[in-house]
Amino acid sequence: MSILEARDLTLRYGKTTAVDRLSVRLDGGKIYGLLGRNGSGKTSLLSVLAGFRKASGGEALLDGDPVFENRNATRRICLIRETGDSVDDDWPYNRVRDALAFAGEVRPYWDPTYAAGLTDRFELSMGKRLGQLSRGQRAALACVLGLASRAPVTLFDECYLGLDAPSRYTFYDELLKDFMEHPRTIVISTHLIEEVSRLFEEVVVIHAGRLVVQEDAEELRSRGTSVIGPAEAVDRVTSGLVVTGEKRLGPTKSAMVLGEFDGARRTAAEEAGLELGPVALQDLFVHLTEGVGGPT
Amino acid sequence: MTSFSEDTPIYRQIAQRIKADVLRGTLGPDERVMSTNELAEFYRINPATAAKAFQQLVEEDVIYKRRGIGMFVRPDAPSRLRREHRDRFFADVVRPMVVKANTIGIPLSEVIDRIQQMATEDDES
Numbered sequence: 149m150s151i152l153e154a155r156d157l158t159l160r161y162g163k164t165t166a167v168d169r170l171s172v173r174l175d176g177g178k179i180y181g182l183l184g185r186n187g188s189g190k191t192s193l194l195s196v197l198a199g200f201r202k203a204s205g206g207e208a209l210l211d212g213d214p215v216f217e218n219r220n221a222t223r224r225i226c227l228i229r230e231t232g233d234s235v236d237d238d239w240p241y242n243r244v245r246d247a248l249a250f251a252g253e254v255r256p257y258w259d260p261t262y263a264a265g266l267t268d269r270f271e272l273s274m275g276k277r278l279g280q281l282s283r284g285q286r287a288a289l290a291c292v293l294g295l296a297s298r299a300p301v302t303l304f305d306e307c308y309l310g311l312d313a314p315s316r317y318t319f320y321d322e323l324l325k326d327f328m329e330h331p332r333t334i335v336i337s338t339h340l341i342e343e344v345s346r347l348f349e350e351v352v353v354i355h356a357g358r359l360v361v362q363e364d365a366e367e368l369r370s371r372g373t374s375v376i377g378p379a380e381a382v383d384r385v386t387s388g389l390v391v392t393g394e395k396r397l398g399p400t401k402s403a404m405v406l407g408e409f410d411g412a413r414r415t416a417a418e419e420a421g422l423e424l425g426p427v428a429l430q431d432l433f434v435h436l437t438e439g440v441g442g443p444t
Numbered sequence: 445m446t447s448f449s450e451d452t453p454i455y456r457q458i459a460q461r462i463k464a465d466v467l468r469g470t471l472g473p474d475e476r477v478m479s480t481n482e483l484a485e486f487y488r489i490n491p492a493t494a495a496k497a498f499q500q501l502v503e504e505d506v507i508y509k510r511r512g513i514g515m516f517v518r519p520d521a522p523s524r525l526r527r528e529h530r531d532r533f534f535a536d537v538v539r540p541m542v543v544k545a546n547t548i549g550i551p552l553s554e555v556i557d558r559i560q561q562m563a564t565e566d567d568e569s
Contacts, residue, residue, distance in 0.1 A: 178492070179490055317488070320488050321485070321488065324484055324485060324488065324489075324490075324491070325485060327491075328481050328484065328485075328491055346448065346454055346487070346488060346489045346490065346493070347488070347489070347490055348490060349490045349492040349493070365490070365493075366453040366454065366455055366493060366496060367453075369452070369453045369454070370452070370453050426452060
């Protein structure tokens, strides 16, 4: 399985730092969620990892080899951007079937039969002009191009966002089915967490171009605890813990705590009559990416 | 799409559902449980999550693995689960009810009367 890695990676556009000394290692054979708010650097990071852009500093590596201008690495990576990156409309061969044929020529692991089946599933007609595709149809084509590429490393950059609900479910079903039949590394970037999070085995959260957390999705789900009760008791029980969010309503306070809420603390909280509860992944994400140190 | 509560690991919720099926008898002793891949497709979840649910159920002695064939319900699982649920029933269900009755000022005698009344109604119907 291919290992994709960013080492101390930096990407600057003029004075803007989009990716800031970020290190992350994606072991093969998993579905990853790359989570970050708009402008957090998701697209920039994926572009460098796929070899579309040259890093300003640090390295992007596939199995230890630099990705940039390395055909042996880039042929194994498929980055699908929201636009689908397909052939131009003013080209004479500008229909859906031409886009698939083109992918068949440039993608070494392309499966044309699977691509045709997917095109049917998404109700895309082969003869439709690319310039006349609706936003949803363009997104569907992007999903087809990514799935049928069967690339050992496939990166979907928010490409499914334009799909309507039934088509999104089709995408999730096909993605899971094909991943189980042909295990490979898949990265899905998104800022909409609730619906897709169950597809992920591991989650990478970035903010302001930096890594915030990389963790097993299920572990992350059980990582936060909310503590509600009289303010003074809440403060006492949560002292020494990482408190990511606080709200007050009169004498009552609610605090969101990260990390293990161990047995002794739990007992103390219960004895003080505090209410303990879990934190939803979406809320955890909001708190992890709120006011965390931006680039300086 | 089948919904999960956002605040508990999905694998625990799935393990819980399978245990509920065993308790109800929907899944009988020595009956084959869905495979990891079937479970992943059915619930639209990552197969690693499905595998974790099975791991938990194996550790809790609810299911056992037959190499190359699949996962099956342990014959003693229903009776053990029933015992566990009985043990927890008073702590999980009765205790909170008593606390709530006290908070809103319903005398326990009235609660007991009502329960007996309901039991008679159920017997008659």
